[in-house]
Amino acid sequence: MSEESKAEKFLELFNKGKEFTEELLRENQRLRYRLASMETEPAKSGASTEEIQRLRDQITQLTEENKRIHARFSEIEEENKDFANRYIEIEEQNNNLANLYVASYQLHSTLDFREVIQIVQEIVINLIGAEAFAILLLDEKTNELKTIASEGEDVMPNVDQISIRLGDGVLGQVAKTGESYYINQDLDASAGSITIERPLAAVPLKIKEHVIGLIVIYKLLQQKDSFSAVDYELFSLLAAHAATAIFSSKLYSQSERKLNTIQSFLDLLTTTS
Amino acid sequence: MDNANFLVVEDSPTMRQLISFSLKRFKNAKIIEAVDGVDALKKLSGPDKIDLILTDINMPVMDGLKLVSLVRQNAQLKGIPIIIITTEGAEEDRERGLALGANAYISKPIQSSHLIKTISELLAV
Known part of the structure; x- marks a missing residue:
């Protein structure tokens, strides 16, 4: 192999090495950027880990509250039905009392x-x-x-x-x-x-x-x-x-x-x- | 519905009193009583403007159906709502009463709440 072709070969290898190194550097840069952005994401949305935890707790609390309200609503619905039935009964009793009053008055x-x-x-x-x-x-x-x-x-x-x-x-x-x-x-x-x-x-x-x-x-x-x-x-x-x-x-x-x-x-x- | 004048046409004093008792639920209601159809027509030509008539069917002198028919033929009275309250509970009796021009038909024994509801609906129109 002549001195000239050896040099060309070396240059080619060097260029390949250079390209590879540049590529590695770019990937490194990209990963660093990704890592940095992942670290800064919570901050970007305005919520810290504590805040997220607080919100999670709040969601749990609200879900519980929701369940309680649902249960109370069902209870109240039942009570309403009871009241409606009671109302009808009282109406009937009123009617009978009026009947009795009028009947005894007449008698x-x-x-x-x-x-x-x-x-x-x-x-x-x-x-x-x-x-x-x-x-x-x-x-x-x-x-x-x-x-x-x-x-x-x-x-x-x-x-x-x-x-x-x-x-x-x-x-x-x-x-x-x-x-x-x-x-x-x-x-x-x-x-x-x-x-x-x-x-x-x-x-x-x-x-x-x-x-x-x-x-x-x-x-x-x-x-x-x-x-x-x-x-x-x-x-x-x-x-x-x-x-x-x-x-x-x-x-x-x-x-x-x-x-x-x-x-x-x-x-x-x-x-x- | 306040200050309404009711004409109760019924030969039984017990029923008259019972109906009148129910009508007292209406604020400032004035209750005029008549013992039969003829007496009712006299009361209708009196000074009180009647807002609603409640009449029995089986009465001496003039029955309730005749009264309904005469009221509906009278130009001055024909707009007054009429409720028939009777022991006659057959469907054909109901149809006959309504066909003559009664607005509602209630069978005895009456439920005060039902009577009040029917009157409220008729006077709300």
């Missing part, structure tokens, strides 16, 4: 026996929602329960002529024990089995423990398919008021009759003497 507004019976009938139709029913009074001399007022003879024949001895059958038992009787089943299903002796409901008219008669229901109005829970309570309360009103008016008419008899007797005595 005690007169001492006329026929008028009291008429009011009891109105209450049973309009407030209880009965289409066929009877009001029975107990004759204490004969121990017999007899119809004194009724409605719905077309759907329950002979409802106007009931006569049952105390203790006999369902009605006699209700009068004897003073315990209300209700059919505890679907009213539609039991409709066929309703008879004079086996009504839908029988509620005693009693003053304390003393039964003076019964209100007996045979059929409800078409639009009322069953007794509601509050009906039973309302029915008993109304029956108690009706009993006192019937009893007072009966006593009043008896005393009126006696007073008239005595007055006539006195008049007779004074005119003859």
Whole structure:
């Protein structure tokens, strides 16, 4: 190999070495820059490691808070439902109290026996929602329960002529024990089995423990398919008021009759003497 | 709905009182009572401007359906909302009442809240 070609070869190798070294330097520079920028990135976004940690903690805290709020929201929704149901119940109770108030007011507004019976009938139709029913009074001399007022003879024949001895059958038992009787089943299903002796409901008219008669229901109005829970309570309360009103008016008419008899007797005595 | 005048047409004193009791929920409500259709027409021609009529169907002298029909034929009265409150719960009774011109039909036994809601809706229009 001549001296000239050796020199060329060396120059070529040198140039390659130079290029390689330059390339290494560039790569080094690039990596240093990357490292520097990686180190300075958090600073660029304005957040330090502590800040990031704080934010992470805050996120965890907020997630927890969110869960708590969700849970509370569900609780409140449940409470809301409860309140809505309670509201409906209270509305119903208000309605019943108003019914009871008006009914008792009307029942005690007169001492006329026929008028009291008429009011009891109105209450049973309009407030209880009965289409066929009877009001029975107990004759204490004969121990017999007899119809004194009724409605719905077309759907329950002979409802106007009931006569049952105390203790006999369902009605006699209700009068004897003073315990209300209700059919505890679907009213539609039991409709066929309703008879004079086996009504839908029988509620005693009693003053304390003393039964003076019964209100007996045979059929409800078409639009009322069953007794509601509050009906039973309302029915008993109304029956108690009706009993006192019937009893007072009966006593009043008896005393009126006696007073008239005595007055006539006195008049007779004074005119003859 | 405040200061409304209501005409309650009902032959049963108990029901009249019960309906009137419910109507007292309306502030300054004036409640005028009539015992049948004829009495109601007299009250309608009286000095009080009636805002709403609540009537029963089965009444002596003149029933509620006849009253509804006469009110709807009267030029001065035909705009008054009418609610029928009755024991007649059959669908054909309801349809007949509404066809004659009643605005609402409520079957007895009434729920005060339902009555109030119906009146509020009718008077809000």
